[in-house]
Amino acid sequence: MTDTVTIDHLAHRGDGVASMNSKPVFIPFTLPGEQVEIERNGERARLVSIVTPSPSRIEPMCRHFGTCGGCALQHLEGGAYRAWKEEQVAAALASRGLEAEISPIVPASPGTRRRAVLTAVRAGGRVLVGYHERMANRLVAITECAVATPRIVSALPDLTRLADRLAPRKGELRLTVLDTTSGLDVAAEGANGKAARDFPGLGRLAAEADFARLSVDGEVVIEIRPPALNFGGAAMVPPPGGFVQASAEAEAAMADAVLKAITGTKRVADLFAGSGTFALRIARDALVHAVEGDKAAIGALDRAWRQAPGLKTITQEVRDLFRSPLRPGELESFDAVVFDPPRAGAKEQVAQLAASAVAHIVAVSCNPATLARDLRILIDGGYRLCSVQPVDQFLFSPHIEVVAHLKRG
Incomplete structure (x- = not known):
C-alpha cells in the first residue's frame, strides 16, 4: 500500500521529512516541497515515485546514487545544498543557545x-567491491564514484582482483585506499588467513x-614507494x-582557518594531533606539543618532522585524552590550543x-552537535566565540x- 505525502524539510541526515498522523516519516532522496508517493515502514519509508518535483532537484552525477549509501544529496542543487549544510551548523549551535556569525x-x-x-564480500561465486x-547490509558493487579521486576510481578493477584473493569465505573484507603523492596506499583488513600469508603473490599483484x-x-606486504x-x-x-583527512582540498581550507586563528602565537598544543595535519604546518612559525593516543x-x-627542513621543534606525547586530559597546570605554558577529536567530541x-x-x-570537528556541546562548555568557562568556518569535506x-576560534575573555 502506498501513500502520497508532501516533504516539509530535510532532517540532519539528509532524508526528507513528511508528517503522517502527526508523526514524522523519513524518506531518503526527497526534497522540501515535493509531493511523493511512498511505501511506509514505521518511521521510515521508501520512495516509490515523485509526483511533484522540487525546483531544486537536479540529475545525480553517479549511476549508483539511490542504491549506494555513500551519498545522500546528489539530487540537490548546489546553492541549496550548501545553504542546507550551513543551516545544520547554525541549528546545532542554536540548540546550545549559541549565536555566531557563520x-x-x-x-x-x-x-x-x-x-x-x-x-568487499563474496556473493554468488564472485567478489563485490563497493559500499x-x-x-x-546489502553491498552495492560500484564501477564509478562521483566523489573519489580519478586514481581511486581507475583502480577499482585492481582492487577487485585483490579482494578476490583476500576476501574471506564469509564476512567482509575492508579496503582503505589512500591516494598519495606517490600512488595508492592500500590497506586490507579482515583477510582470509591463508591468502594473507602469500606475500609473493600479493606483492606481484600490487x-x-x-x-x-x-x-x-x-x-x-610491499612498499614500492x-x-x-x-x-x-x-x-x-x-x-x-591510518586516519587522515579525506580530502586534500578540505584539509588545506581547515589548516588555513586554524593558522589564521593562531597567528602570532609562539607555543601551541595540538591535541588529538593524529599524524600531524596541523602540527607540521603550525611548526613553520611556532613551537608545538602534539598529543595523540595512537602511537x-x-x-x-x-618522522615527518625530523625530515622536513625549517620547522620549529615539535615535541610529542602518546596520551589518551579521554581518560587523561591535559589539566590547567599542564596547559599554562601554551598561548594557543588546537583540538580535533573524533565525532564524539x-x-x-x-x-x-x-x-x-x-x-x-x-576547535575542529566533523560533528556540529558535539562541537556545539564543547563550545558551550568553553563559553560558560569564560571564552568568546570569534569565528565559525564550515568546510564541506564530505561532498554529497x-x-x-x-573550525571554530575562541578567545579568553
Whole structure:
C-alpha cells in the first residue's frame, strides 16, 4: 500500500521529512516541497515515485546514487545544498543557545576525496567491491564514484582482483585506499588467513597494479614507494590504514582557518594531533606539543618532522585524552590550543580547557552537535566565540567539518 505525502524539510541526515498522523516519516532522496508517493515502514519509508518535483532537484552525477549509501544529496542543487549544510551548523549551535556569525561554507569539488573505505564480500561465486546500501547490509558493487579521486576510481578493477584473493569465505573484507603523492596506499583488513600469508603473490599483484604500498591486517606486504602526503611542505607517510583527512582540498581550507586563528602565537598544543595535519604546518612559525593516543600516528608525525627542513621543534606525547586530559597546570605554558577529536567530541578535555588561561582555542570537528556541546562548555568557562568556518569535506553526504576560534575573555 502506498501513500502520497508532501516533504516539509530535510532532517540532519539528509532524508526528507513528511508528517503522517502527526508523526514524522523519513524518506531518503526527497526534497522540501515535493509531493511523493511512498511505501511506509514505521518511521521510515521508501520512495516509490515523485509526483511533484522540487525546483531544486537536479540529475545525480553517479549511476549508483539511490542504491549506494555513500551519498545522500546528489539530487540537490548546489546553492541549496550548501545553504542546507550551513543551516545544520547554525541549528546545532542554536540548540546550545549559541549565536555566531557563520562564514560561508568552503565548497567541495567532485573527484577530490583521496581516502575511500571500501567493503568487499563474496556473493554468488564472485567478489563485490563497493559500499553498503543506506540503512542496509546489502553491498552495492560500484564501477564509478562521483566523489573519489580519478586514481581511486581507475583502480577499482585492481582492487577487485585483490579482494578476490583476500576476501574471506564469509564476512567482509575492508579496503582503505589512500591516494598519495606517490600512488595508492592500500590497506586490507579482515583477510582470509591463508591468502594473507602469500606475500609473493600479493606483492606481484600490487606491483602490477602500481600500488605505492600494500598492507594486510596491519602488516606491510610491499612498499614500492613511500606513500607520502604533503602537510604544508612536510612529507608524512601515514601508518597503514591510518586516519587522515579525506580530502586534500578540505584539509588545506581547515589548516588555513586554524593558522589564521593562531597567528602570532609562539607555543601551541595540538591535541588529538593524529599524524600531524596541523602540527607540521603550525611548526613553520611556532613551537608545538602534539598529543595523540595512537602511537603509530605519533611515530609518523615524528618522522615527518625530523625530515622536513625549517620547522620549529615539535615535541610529542602518546596520551589518551579521554581518560587523561591535559589539566590547567599542564596547559599554562601554551598561548594557543588546537583540538580535533573524533565525532564524539572532547568533553573531558574541554572541561579542563575551560578552567585554563589559554588565550586562543581552535576547535575542529566533523560533528556540529558535539562541537556545539564543547563550545558551550568553553563559553560558560569564560571564552568568546570569534569565528565559525564550515568546510564541506564530505561532498554529497550530511557530514560537515567546522573550525571554530575562541578567545579568553
